[in-house]
Amino acid sequence: MLYLSIAALAAVLLLFVWIGLRSRGQEALDDFVTARNSQSSWAIGLSFLASGMGGWILFAPPEVGVLVGPLGLAGYAVGAALPFLVFALCGPAIRRRLPEGRSIGEFAQHCYGLGVRRWVGLISLLYMACFLIAELTAIGAITSMLSDINGNLVVVGVALTTLIYTAWGGLRASMTTDRWQGWLLIALLLLVGGVAMTRLPSIKADAVLPSIPASAAFGVALTLIIAVTAANLFHQGYWQRLWAARDESALGRGAVIGGVATVLVVAAVGGLGILTLMSGADVGSPPIPFFAMLHDAPGWLSLPALLLAITLVASSVDTLQNAIVSLAVTEKQGLSLSAARWFTLLLMIPVVILALQGNSVLRLFLIADLLCATAVVPVLLGLWSRMTPAAAILGGLAGLVGALLPGWITTGSLYQGLLIASFPNAIPTLGPFIGALLTSTLVSIICALLLPARRPQTAH
Template identity: 60%
Template sequence: MPYLTSAVLGAALCCFAFLGLRARGRTGSLDDYVTARNSQTGTSLGLSFVASGMGAWILFAPPEIGAFIGPVALAGYALGSALPLVVLGLYGPVIRRALPEGRSIAEFAEACYGRGVRRWVTLVSVAYMGCFLAAELTAIGAITALLSDVPPGWVIIGVTLTTLLYTVRGGLRASLATDRWQAWLLLTLLMAVVGVTLAYLPALPEPSALPSVPAFSALSVALTLVIAVTAANLFHQGYWQRVWAARDDRSLGQGAWLGGVVTVIVIMLIGSLGMLAAASGVGLGEPPMPFFALLNRAPAWIGVVALVLAVTLVASSVDTLQSGIASLLSSRRAEAGASIARARWITVALMVPVVAIALQGLSVLRLFLIADLLCAATVVPVLLGLWSRMTPLAAVAGGLAGLLGAIAPGWVAYGGPVAGVVAASFPDSVPTLGPFLGALLASTGMSLLIALLGWRQRMTQ
């Protein structure tokens, strides 16, 4: 069985590499390498958003939220995952007109505020995407150990090398080409796995009940997830690349809405399995993994299908993150070939510590939450950049206020700034509303206040 599973996974990775290596753009063109500018239709973008935004996390987080918190929090998670696409669909055309030759969120920040803010935005974005990469590779290692006898390290390294092979060579076009096939494959495999799992679902006891979480707590978790996931994904450079890859504004809007709707449906579907697992009374495991608890009751062959699904999910998100990091680290100031080579080597180098962390099998959820919080403290000042009254001072002050707002709830609750910092670092690896809401409100309020005061001062001079 390990040899058959290894062969199936190897065949899937070889197919992804073949598709990616075929999709090279204009040789030597830095712009084509990092943006594939004005080349993608609405359908192509929608499929790409689905494939690049969904990773192995959908097999863990939505079922667990559904099982233990219920449909309200699950809906918040689904909304938070889709909302960044809606924001880019609505706001993206404005960005394209304001920055027609743009390539990244960092360049957008520089055009609005200068190079200092660009460096900060680049740091936040790379930190977030590095955590995302580590989480995805850690997840595929854990899933491999659960569903097969194949050594997890083989799969982690195999996915990393395969995706690097075609993204380093072909850039964004390679990622987009594989995304189209990966989106259809993961949706097909997901339907197959869900269908078989439901067929072997044990009879629900009478009466079966949804998780008994107070409505206020469920709403609090839902709001936390909306803020955290939306803010973090707006620093996902892979999404920003697709703003300029769209053929036109209409294609961008169509792709964003298509990706958002499919994302909501998939997360609600897979999360509902968690609720069914909890209601059926099956053992959810320790740590609890409702989706895989249901798989244990299905035929053994469905485990191989689920593993191929997980590899597809991870590969589709990892190649997007790799391409996004290369885009952030490339430079217009250097010769195109030299800049591409620099971006390639830095991306490869960055994957070394990411793989090292993934091979340890550690939980990166706490790091993920901290990166999400940094994004929440920075996202509104960055997106306000196209407002004529915003200034670099307002953006920087907003970002700093967001960081203070993140620690303020813990500071007030536990009586000291150190306690506030500890609370904002999520020591129990549990997302809480206070730091995220504080970061968002403080950064928004301070940015608006400084911008309006500066505008009023200019008007009176």
Template identity: 65%
Template sequence: MILTHSIALLAALCLFTWLGLRARKTSDNLDDYVTARNSQGATAIGLSFLASGMGAWILFAPPEVGAFVGPVALAGYALGAALPFIVFAILGPQIRKQMPQGRSISEFADQRFGKGMRHWVSLISVLYMACFLAAELTAIGAITGLLSDLNGQLVIIGVAVTTLVYTAWGGLRASLATDRWQAVLLMALLAAVFFVDWKHLPAVTESAELPGIPFWSAVSVALTLVLAVTAANLFHQGYWQRVWAARDTASLWKGAALGGITTIIVVAAVGALGISAAMAGLDLGTPPIPFFALLNEAPQWLGAVALVLAVTLVASSVDTLQNGIASLAVSAKSGLTLRAARWITVALMVPVILVALQGASVLRLFLIADLLCATAIIPVLMGLWSRVNHQAAMAGAVAGLVGAILPDWVITGSLVEAIQIASFPGGVPTLAPFVGALVLSATVATALTLLRASPATQTSPD
């Protein structure tokens, strides 16, 4: 089976490389390299949103949520994964109108609130995307070990180098071109795994109950996931690139709807496999990996299919993140050449690959990065309100940091314990830090804006 797995992986990576390289535009234009401005129709944008958002995480997190927390939390997870696309469809056209030649959310923060907010937004974006990259590459190494006898570290390097080849050379157009095919391929592979796994599930006993926790606890987990995923993805530069890549507002709207609907279906379907595995009484493993527990009951050849599926998922998210981080660097430094942009893409991947090769869990870092995103996202997007100024936005972002700690500080009476809870020990998501960050940041930014009445509003009508 080693030869079969090796050939399947090599074929998939060669296909992605060929698709990416042939998409490169002939003109050496830096703006086109990072934005592919106004070039993509609704279908291309929708499939790109789907492929970019999907990663190896869907083989771990939704099945585990389904198996242990139940369908309510799974529904929240599916909604949380899709909701950012709708937010991009609503806010994206407004930001495009204000910045027709823009490239990133950090540029918008700079235009409205100055360099200080831009640097903070860029730092949060890079931290989040670097965590995402490390998590995806770490996951493909772990999946390789679960499904085959191949060296997981070699596969990590292979995926990273392959995606670098076509993203460094072809830029955003290469990522968009591969996204279309990767989206179709991952849906076909998921359908195959879903069909075969479902057939080989042990019979569910009549006494089996749906897995889950008390209803309101499940709702709390679902809401936490919606808030965390939505706030974090609004700092995903790869998604913002697609806002400017869309041909027009209609293409962005239709593409976001297509990406959102397909994302909900995919996350819900994969999570349902976790629920089925739990109801069938399978050994889910330690730590629990319901999706891969199902493969133990399936034909051996399905392992190769699942491995190609995992590589497709990882490649589709990794190439988007690589180009997104490079785009932030290009936007931050004027006068950069296309060659420099390509080398920045390569250089930024070196520390990420080194972290991924360690095989460590990055879930806790992921949650901390999500929380950082939640502290600042509302003040940044309030830039669409013309009355909000620099001081109000910065105060809101600082208040968001306080709000992430304040609820548990009040509950426990200990600042140290509150900080520890907000760092998510054990990688367990909790609602209070996210709600506190969002509510306090919005409240302070809004209050300062309303208190700062313009002279025109203070004058008497007569």
């Protein structure tokens, strides 16, 4: 079984390499990072789905479903899909404003100037680096749980194989493999979930859904919606797809397709966790219900489950690799295509080293999410003609202060407010996110109304 698992994993990864290398686009830097105006609505939709999914969906949605119940799971599903709706609504205006744009940083500079661009680029880079490390860490842990294969070898294998086709083919290679990975992950999820559920004990008539008090569940749901939505709006991979769409119509339809598919996948995986708990199965502590569901399943099912995990992780890792490179080359004017490829290679060395440590990055994720929440509204308000650089900067600074306010007011200590906003127990809490979002929005709007309307003339 060990050798069969190794052969199957190698075959799937080599398939992704083959597909990616065959889809290499033009030998031009702009095509490498944007694949401009080339993708249909279905290509955009499947790419949004595959690039947004990752190994995290096998852990987080089932755990939220078990600990919080359906309301918390619904919040997670909506939060994962809501950024696509934002791109569907705001994307056409952004494309008209910046027809030759390539990054969230360029949009920020167009609206506010170079200083805001640097800050936005730093937040985006921090978030994506956390995401990338978390995904590679996850595949190492999943491999160790489902097989006798050394998880570290799979971490290196995924990093190298995705690196081959993203460094060579750029965004076109990532989006082509996304289409295959999107359909493959749906098929494997149906197979693994369907077979495993038939082997769980029957749910008793008096079984009740897992839940916590409604007010607490609503708080968790709202926290997840704000955190996940704000963070994903700084995902450069999603911004690349904004310009990759063939036209505004393809972008809108693709965003809707990706959003609906994401809601269904997150809800399905989380629902499997809830049903596993209701069947009386031991989900562990901390709970890992998706893997507990496989405990009594046929032994052969661990291989499709491992292939599902590989597909999920590869689909997000290749997107993040190209997205980080895209952000870097748009920040560094005059960088060549060859230099961009070398940057892709060098980027993965520290990422793999950190992923091999097997550390939890949930707390870093939450801090990065909170940073995104402090800036997301001021950035998007750049589409409003009244907004100025000063209003955006003051709004972002107010968001940082607002993140500390709930804990500061509750405890009477600034230090405690800072500690609470750093999520010491790696548990998402609503206060810092609400504080960041409300204060950044209010200060941005008030300053925009009071200060003279003025836009910098910037090159991009």
